[in-house]
Amino acid sequence: MTVSALTRPGERDRLIVKLSEIDWLFVLVLSLIAGAGSLMLFSIAGSSWQPWAATHAVRFGLCLVLMVGLAAIDVRVWFALAYPVYGLGVLLLIAVAIFGDTRLGATRWLAVGSFSFQPSEVMKLGIVLALARLYHGAPADRAQLSWWLLIPATMIGVPVVLVAHQPDLGTAMLIALTGASIVVLAGLSWKIIAAGVIGVLATAPPFFLFVMHDYQRERVLNFMHPERDPSGTGYHSLQSMIALGSGGLLGKGYGLGSQSQLNFLPEKQTDFIFATLAEEFGFVGCVSVLVLYGAAIYMALRTSYLSHSHFGRLAAAGVTATFTLYVMINGAMVMGLAPVVGVPMPMLSYGGTVMMTVMIGFGLVQSVRVHRYSEVTSGKGSFV
C-alpha cells in the first residue's frame, strides 16, 4: 500500500487499513512484558502453568484482541462516549458507597449477579476521556489560567474523593495524578503548578495526621522506618528488598529464587512480581524489563504526539500517564522507595482487572494512532 493510497478519501476507514496502522511494534513490546509475566508466574507456581501462568497468558491474549478491536473504533466514537463513561463511572462509585461489598475493611466492589468488579477501574479510563474531551473544546488561555479551571478540578475531585472514601488511597492517587498530568499537558500555568506542588507538600502532614486511616499511617511510617516492625507491615518492603538485593547481577536462576519460592515474598504473584523477577534474573533481567516498559511508554507518548486532534493527544497522553504511574509506583514500592500501596506492575502482575483497564486504555491509544488524521468535532457549546 502506498502513501498516496492512504490519502484517498475513505481509504483510512477500511478495516484492513486500520489494522495495518496499529503500532505492531508496540504490541510486540506489550507481548514481551506479558510473556515475562507468564514466565515468572510459571516459576513461582513451582514450574507449573497452574494456577497463574496459563490464565495470565490467556487473559493477555483476550485483552490483545479487545485492544485491536477497540483500536478500530473511530476516535470520534470514543469522543462521543467520553462524558457518558465518566458519568457512569461517577454513578457506579456512588452506588459502591451505598450498596458496595465490603472486603477486608474496604468497600470497593460492586456485585452484579455473580460477577463483581471495582468501579474505580472504570473511572481510570473515564477521567482520561472526560478531561480530554473537556480540553478539546477549551482555548489555550482558559487551559492556562482561568476560573474555568474549576471545572476540570471538580471533575477530578469528585471521583478522587469517592475512591479515597472507599478507602482505596492507591487508586485515588492514581486518578488524581492522571487527571493532573492531563491538566498540565493541556497547558496549565506554571504558577498554578508551582502553587499546587507547594500546596500538596504543605497539606501532606495534616492529611497524614488527621485524614488517613491507621493502617495507611502504619504503612507510611513503616516505609520511613522499615526496622520499626520487620515482621508486621514493614515485612513486605523488607522481604521485597531482600529478594531484589540477593538477586545480584545475574540472579539466582530461573525457579531458584528462595524468597519467592518459599513464600517469604508476600503477594509474590501480584504486587511483588517484579521482586520475583529481580531475584531470579538479577539486575540484567530487571533492566531488560524496565527498558521494555520505557519503550512502551515512549511509543504511547509518541502516538499522542502524532495525533492531529487535541482530544486524541490528551487521551493518548492521559493513558500513557496512567501506565507510567503504575510502573513508577509499583517499581518504587518494590524497591523500597515508596510505601506499600497495592498498585500492581501492569502486564507483569497477575490480575485481570488491571490488565483489562490498561489494555482498554491502550486500545484508545491505538485508536488515536489509527485515526490520527481524523478531525474531531469540537464539543464546544454542546455540554459546557
Add this chain to the structure above:
Amino acid sequence: MTQPAIFFEEVNERQGVFHRRAILMGAFAGLGMTALGGRLAYLQLFETQRYEKLATSNQFNFKLLPAPRGVIVDRNGAVLAANRPNFRLMVARDKDMDPEGTIKTLALFVPLDEVRQRRLLKDINSAPKRSPVQVMEDMSWEQFSAINVRAAELPGVTADMGEVRVYPHGGAFAHVIGYVAKVNKEDVDAAGPNPDPIMLHPSFRIGKQGVEKAFDLDLRGKPGAEKVEVDANGRQVREDPEGNIPSIPGKEIQLTLDLDVQLRAEEVFGVESGAAVVMDCRNGDILCMYSGPSFDANKFVRGLTGAEYRALAGYDHKPLFNKALTATYPPGSTFKTMVALAALEHGYNPATVHVCTGHWTFGRVWKCDAVHGAQDLKSAVATSCDIYFYQCALAIGPDKIAETARKFGLGEIFDIGIPGQKKGLVPDTAYKRRRFPKDPKWHPGETPSMGIGQGYTNLNPLQLCVMTARIANGQKALHPRLIRSIGGVEQKSGAAWGDLPVNREHLTFLREAMKAVTTVGTAARVADLGLGPVKMAGKTGTAQHYSYGGGRGVHGTAGAWALRDHAWFVAYAPFDDPKYAIAVLVEHGGFGAAAAAPRAREIMRTVLLKDPEVMQRVQSPTPLPDLPPEIQTEDGLPDAPAPIQAAAPAPGAPAA
C-alpha cells in the same frame, strides 16, 4: 464536521504547548525510569552481599537435635543406663490441617481410644502453632512405616526416630541412678535466666533423680543442629545434610557399683524393705548401694499414670525412698563398736568385768536379751550384752563416745556425687543443750541408751558402712566413692585422705571382738560364708523402733510389721585380710542376726567370689614348682607340664 470550532492559530498554540509538555513528560518518565534503574543497581550490585545473607538466613534454619545421652556403666563396664531407638509420632497444628480429621486418620494406624483422641485434640489446639505434640511413642516398625508412607497426605504429621533412655536392670539401680523425664517448669526455672534452648525440645529428657540429675550436664552432651530449608511459614521444605552440625554425645559415667553384687542385693531383699551398702575397704569404692523395695525407672521415663504414682507413693515400704542415704535409723547394737573403741581410747580397761543377770538397776530397771553372766569388753561385743554397755557407756560419758563415732564418719554427709543424704545424729551434751533449751542438762539416765545405739542416735546405712570400712581398714579415714570416672576422667579415690586419729592396737582389739561375733557370738554360723578360710567379721544390731513399755513395740518378728525392730548387720571380710565392708539394714526385720546377717552373708559372698585374689585362697590350688623360663612359649603361657615337656619335640622341629 468541516467547520473547525477553534481558530487555526489557537489550535497551533495548544498543539505547541502540548508538544513541549509531552516532551517534558517523556523526560520526566525517563528520569523516573533511570531512578528506578539506579536504585536497582544500588540494591543488586552494591548491596547484594548484605541481602544475600538476609535471604540465606530466611531460607535456612537450624533445628536442634538432642545429643545422645551419656551411658552409665558399672565398675566393669556393664551398661546400667543406655539409649534405645524410639519411633515417635507427632502432630503439629498448621494452617491447612484439620486436627480432628488428622487424629481420626491416625487412629486407623495406631491404637488411639476415644479418651486419648479427645485429650490429644485438646493438646494440639492449645499448643503453639507448629510445635509438635507427641501422639505416640514406641511405635512398632510396621506402624512407623505405615504412617511415614502416608506422611505426605497428612500435613503436620511427623513420624521420626528419636532416642529414649532405657535402664536394662529395671529397679536394681533406680535409687542410685535415678531416671530422666520430661522437662517441667521447675527444671526450666532452675536452669537460670538463660536456659539451654535444648530444654524446650520435645524429645529432650532431663535427669530427675540420683546420678541422672546430679550429672545431667555431663550426660547431656552438646546438641547438634540439622540444617533445613524452611518456607515463610516455618514449614520444613527440604534438608541440607551437608550443613548439619553433629552433636557431641554426653559423657560416659562409670560408677564404682558392681552389677552382680547389686542384682544379688535386689534378690536377697525380695519384698523386704531396707538397704545394703558394700564398700571396698581399701579405697572406699561403693560396690553396692541398694534400697528395697525398688521401682522400675523405665516407667518414669515413659511417664507414670496417676494410679501408678499413688501406688508407689502410698506403699508403706516406701519404694521411692533411698533408704541407704535418705532415711536414718537408730543403729542399735552396731553402735557398740564405737562405744567399745571410745572406751579403749579413753583408758578403759578391756578386762573390766560386769556381770549380766538380765537386769540392771540405774534409776529404773534396764533389761538385757539374755543372762550373759560375767563379761569383759570383748565378750560383751560378741554377745552384744546390753547390761555391759550400759555401764561401759556410763564410765566414759556421751561426749567421748560421740567424738569417736564422728571420727568414723557417723553423722557425716559424704560427697558421693548424688544428693539426698540425711546427716543423722550422734548426740552429745552440747546437742542436748542446743536442742532442748528447757531441759538442757544431759541426764545420766540417757547415757545407757546411747551405749546400745538407741536414744537420740540416728544414722543411715551408708554411714555405718563407712564406719565398718574404717574399722576394717585400720588406718585411713576412708571416704566412700560412687562415681569412678566421668568421660574417662578418674575421680578422687576414697583412700586419698588422712589417717584415722586412733590407736591401731585398739582397732585391732575391736576387729578381734567383731571376729568373735561371727564365730562364737550373736551371729555365729549365720555369718559363716562357706568359703573355706575366707571368713567374715561383723556386728549385729537390733534397733528398737517403738518403746516396748507402752505395749506398742514388738521384739522379734511377731506382731505388726510397722511396729517391729529394725535389723542391722555390719561386717567386713576376709576377717584376716579385710577387703570389703558391708552394712545391711532390714527395716522392721526383727533380730539383726536373723534378718540382716544372712542377707549380708549372701551379698558378701557375691563380692568375694568376684575377687580373684580371694578366689585363689578359696580354691587353694596345689602349688606348682617354678618352671624354668626356656620352656615358656612366645605368648607367655606354659606349654605343658614339665614331664611331658621332656618328651615333646624341640622347638622349630617339623611337625609330625
